[in-house]
Amino acid sequence: MIASVAALKVEVKYLQRDNEAQAAKINELELQKSELEKLKLQYQAQDGELATIKTRANITENQLEVLKKEGEVKRVAFSASLFASGSGDVGPFNAHTNLVFRHVVTNIGNAYNPHSGFFTAPVRGAYQFQFYIYALGHPSHGSGAMLVKNGQNVLIAFEHQPNLASASSNGVSLLLEVGDVVFMRQFVNTWIYDNVNRHTTFSGHLLFTM
Template identity: 75%
Template structure:
């Protein structure tokens, strides 16, 4: 079969198949970004964050990993570098208090997605939540502390926020 194709090409019956255009080559040269981060609330020491009389954005200062550098430890915001499905999870820890629970919401841009909240009048308590989201390039995900709550963290890193890219789309 190959000799027939060679002969047909030599006799001019076939034209060469053009290669992909520069635009198509550019599409195939995109690399899949590896994106994952894991953080805890306090960079060092121990203490409470809050309570505040308004919802307050949280900044997770201790960075365990920040593969792809999509998490900003100065702002507490994760910015999607590629369109894809991402998974996020967060754990909120609090020391019991009669009038202050512990809680935070996961925000996509300025939209409330889900909440982790616990109120126990004494002893420690913890709550958590997680979600998978389709993000566009530039979408921002962050945690916002619920009004009139306090959150505890120390060198054992009880309060954490993590996320990773599952796959691009």
């Protein structure tokens, strides 16, 4: 009996040690689990921050793209002369006749159409236009042209010399809405001359947006 009791005591001690070892392992696992939970929360927070940063980056990229497009649209300027090549007279006609300035010197923003002669405003703003009309003198025909906005005459340049050469010019600042059209119209019973020296021109540019 004494031997059996001693053996049981020894076994109990081993069991206690095993339990203590298992308890230690359990505590260690709990600590590891707690650390994992903390890391998981940190990763989730970092994912959230990364998502926020990515969203902000996308917004910034979109804003830059908008600013870039706005900057491009604000760069508007053109200048053109009447003939693409050669020399000669246009007119006289028995009615006001639209002019098409075919030789494009500058067309930043592509708002001027050399096939129709129309300048179409790409953005609301104040624009400056100038035109120069040249002709040879004639007893019966002067030289003149009108600047027209959306079909309405704005102003005219006119000169009549019976001989030699004549030249006239004018300019104006206009507030244009998007899609407004500005072009030149030759005055009735006048003639206009141009050659490779580009005497007769039509120009315009955006001063500022509004």
